[in-house]
Amino acid sequence: MKAIEIRNKFLDFFKNHNHSVIPSAPLIPENDPSVLFNTAGMQPLVPYLLGETHPAGTRLCDYQKCVRTVDIDEVGDNRHLTYFEMLGNWSLGDYFKDEAIAMSYEFLTKELGIPAEKLSVTCFAGDEDCPRDTVSAEAWKKVGISEERIYFYGKSDNWWIAGEEGPCGPDSEMFYDTGKPACGPDCQPSCDCGKYVEIWNNVFMEYFKDKNGYTKLKNKNVDTGLGLERMAFLLQGKETPFDTELFKAVMDKLEELQKVDNIRSRRVIADHLRSSIMIICDGGRPSNVDRGYILRRLIRRMIRHMNNIQIDLNQLANLVDINIEALKDMYPDLVKNKNVIKDVIVAEKDKFVKTLNHGEKEFKKQIKKLEGTKVVPGNVVFRLYDTYGFPPEVTEELAQENGMEIDMEEFNKLFKQHQEKSRQGSAQKFKGGLAEQTETTIAYHTATHLLHEALREILGEHVKQSGSNITEERLRFDFSHPQKMTKEEIKQVEDLVNEQIQKDLKVTCEEMSYEDAKNSGAIGLFTDKYGDRVKVYTIGDFSKEICGGPHVTHTGNMGRFKIKKEESSSSGIRRIKAVLIKE
Numbered sequence: 001m002k003a004i005e006i007r008n009k010f011l012d013f014f015k016n017h018n019h020s021v022i023p024s025a026p027l028i029p030e031n032d033p034s035v036l037f038n039t040a041g042m043q044p045l046v047p048y049l050l051g052e053t054h055p056a057g058t059r060l061c062d063y064q065k066c067v068r069t070v071d072i073d074e075v076g077d078n079r080h081l082t083y084f085e086m087l088g089n090w091s092l093g094d095y096f097k098d099e100a101i102a103m104s105y106e107f108l109t110k111e112l113g114i115p116a117e118k119l120s121v122t123c124f125a126g127d128e129d130c131p132r133d134t135v136s137a138e139a140w141k142k143v144g145i146s147e148e149r150i151y152f153y154g155k156s157d158n159w160w161i162a163g164e165e166g167p168c169g170p171d172s173e174m175f176y177d178t179g180k181p182a183c184g185p186d187c188q189p190s191c192d193c194g195k196y197v198e199i200w201n202n203v204f205m206e207y208f209k210d211k212n213g214y215t216k217l218k219n220k221n222v223d224t225g226l227g228l229e230r231m232a233f234l235l236q237g238k239e240t241p242f243d244t245e246l247f248k249a250v251m252d253k254l255e256e257l258q259k260v261d262n263i264r265s266r267r268v269i270a271d272h273l274r275s276s277i278m279i280i281c282d283g284g285r286p287s288n289v290d291r292g293y294i295l296r297r298l299i300r301r302m303i304r305h306m307n308n309i310q311i312d313l314n315q316l317a318n319l320v321d322i323n324i325e326a327l328k329d330m331y332p333d334l335v336k337n338k339n340v341i342k343d344v345i346v347a348e349k350d351k352f353v354k355t356l357n358h359g360e361k362e363f364k365k366q367i368k369k370l371e372g373t374k375v376v377p378g379n380v381v382f383r384l385y386d387t388y389g390f391p392p393e394v395t396e397e398l399a400q401e402n403g404m405e406i407d408m409e410e411f412n413k414l415f416k417q418h419q420e421k422s423r424q425g426s427a428q429k430f431k432g433g434l435a436e437q438t439e440t441t442i443a444y445h446t447a448t449h450l451l452h453e454a455l456r457e458i459l460g461e462h463v464k465q466s467g468s469n470i471t472e473e474r475l476r477f478d479f480s481h482p483q484k485m486t487k488e489e490i491k492q493v494e495d496l497v498n499e500q501i502q503k504d505l506k507v508t509c510e511e512m513s514y515e516d517a518k519n520s521g522a523i524g525l526f527t528d529k530y531g532d533r534v535k536v537y538t539i540g541d542f543s544k545e546i547c548g549g550p551h552v553t554h555t556g557n558m559g560r561f562k563i564k565k566e567e568s569s570s571s572g573i574r575r576i577k578a579v580l581i582k583e
Contacts, residue, residue, distance in 0.1 A: 001112070004329055006087075006228060006235070007228060007330070010063075010111075013107050015061070017103055019059040020056035020061070020531070021062060024064050026038070027284070036067075036069065036290055036291040037067035038065065040086055041064035041086040041088030041224075042203075048092055048548070049167060051219070055533035055534055058093055058094040061088065062087075062088060063088075064085070067083050067279065068082065068084070069294050075267070075271050076265070081275075082275040082298065083274055083279075084230075086228070087226040087227075089103070089222070089224050090221065090223055091221060091222035092219070092221055093221060097136050097202075101172065105144065106143075109144075114235075116145065119174060119176065120149040120174075120175045121140050121172055122158055122172065122190075123152050123170065124136075124159060124171070125153055130170070130214055132152065133158075133172070137152075157173075159171065160223075164209075166208065167205045167217060168207050168208070168209050169207050171202060172201075173189070175197060175199065176199045177195060178196070183195065198230075199230060199234065202222060204220065206220045229246060247270045249323075250270045250273065251270055254266040254269055260308065269302050269319075272302035272305075273320070273345075276302070277327075279291070279298075280337070280344050281331070286299065299348045299352070300352045300355075316346055317342050320345060321338070321342075352389065355390070359389070359390030359394070362390070363398050367402055367404065370404075376399050376406040377407050378411035378412075378414055379410065381406050381411040382410075382411050385411075392415075437550060440580075443558045445549075446507065446539070447558060447580060448475055448477055449539055450561070451475075452465055452479070452543070452545070453523075453539075454497045455481075458492045458496065459493075462480060462481070463481055464479065464480045465479055466479060466480055466573050474564070474578065475579075477576045478569045478573050479574055480573060482572055494561060497561040498561050500543075500555055501555045503555065504554050504556030505554065507537060507551050508537070509535055509537050513534075514533070514546075517536050522536045537549065539551075560581045563576055564577045564578060
């Protein structure tokens with residue numbers, strides 16, 4: 001069964017169970033500083049999981065484009081992917097464990113045809129905070145999972161929370177038995193031996209955690225996630241996602257073009273190229289910070305592996321075409337953006353070739369300082385990698401040409417430290433904001449609407465939001481504008497925003513069709529993400545925007561708005577950093 005068939009079966013199944021199908025949010029999150037990319041289906045829905053009403057109702061389903069960056073260096077094995085698609089269904093205070101589990105079982109066994117005996121499930125074992133999840137276990141027994149295939153694990157395996165505090169609860173995971181031999185008499189879903197593969201997770205948000213502990217939520221939510229690529233290769237009887245139709249055309253072409261056979265390099269190229277294509281299609285561009293740095297790293301790592309297996313870098317444009325042809329039915333926007341995608345990737349390739357040349361010159365400077373020694377220290381190898389993007393294997397080749405070797409042990413130690421810092425940084429980002437809807441962040445969210453309209457009035461209607469980032473400390477707002485704002489323009493925008501705050505304008509929300517919203521004059525951002533019904537937030541007679549919320553009810557208590565910085569973000573895009581000062 002092809003991936004697109006699995007996706008369509010999933011959406012049709014839940015549509016027939018009274019769920020509204022909502023579109024995937026873009027890969028680049030809006031108003032969420034906690035992650036660089038959308039990493040799971042639940043992420044764009046956090047405001048609704050926290051209590052905001054969703055215009056499409058209380059039963060939702062979708063596919064969500066996702067990128068996870070923590071394990072980029074692991075990509076190339078038989079399972080890690082940077083870009084992937086997550087299928088999900090949600091209950092916002094509607095059904096709960098029994099119905100969610102019954103639907104999951106029905107979809108897996110009847111729609112996908114998975115024999116019940118190939119399924120095992122896990123439930124929360126309970127601890128001093130929250131009881132054993134016998135309700136889920138009984139629900140699995142009721143639908144047909146035998147007791148010996150129901151396992152109980154603790155919080156590290158079967159509990160979900162966004163951040164350190166917020167909505168949380170036990171989850172119940174489904175595992176597919178691949179038929180591989182058991183690793184021993186105690187082999188079970190918690191093993192990493194490869195016999196069991198997790199395919200779906202149902203999270204039951206029934207608690208709220210704060211500094212005082214756990215309390216029961218008034219509204220219980222269900223949040224699920226099913227990995228499409230994983231399900232596709234399992235149902236197709238393949239060993240890896242790279243053997244499915246999602247990658248086959250590219251993998252075949254890489255095998256044809258390579259002069260040195262290396263399956264790991266082919267997988268890295270295929271994954272990183274697909275990931276780069278999807279990020280660029282959703283507006284990402286290479287840079288030296290945040291998500292731009294991730295995109296740059298993906299493209300450059302791909303180029304390194306093309307060099308490893310001696311593929312002509314001029315083949316990149318052709319490989320983009322092959323990717324888009326294979327994925328166009330799943331992602332029609334790729335065809336529309338094909339030329340831009342190719343231009344961005346080829347331009348980054350050209351920059352990296354120059355970087356390699358620059359790194360080679362730097363290497364020559366370094367070995368002059370090392371005259372008389374036979375070993376290039378690991379810290380030099382790492383600095384070339386970290387500062388210049390110079391691959392260690394290239395440094396090793398150059399060292400050998402000069403009768404030297406590199407201290408790979410020291411390099412690996414420094415590289416592992418670098419990886420650990422990156423993982424901690426990613427974890428900190430994730431921990432920092434998903435569930436943090438405080439009075440302050442809600443005020444900042446409202447302030448972005450006031451700022452957007454003020455910029456349009458002072459600078460012109462060409463101004464369009466191209467991104468925003470909100471924390472407890474400040475807001476960051478990116479917008480289209482061709483030149484630096486003058487001091488006078490900054491002052492005018494500040495004054496106009498503060499004028500609206502002082503008026504104590506009422507903030508109202510209406511739900512309507514997307515067409516009615518457009519016709520009403522509401523500004524729409526990232527319009528490809530909207531479903532048939534949307535929320536429109538109106539601030540007095542000043543601002544009207546399509547937005548998920550939340551917002552203040554009146555502007556009067558937001559504080560004084562102050563622009564701290566106005567700068568370039570990228571070509572044609574300016575960035576404002578501003579604060580709300582409580583007086």
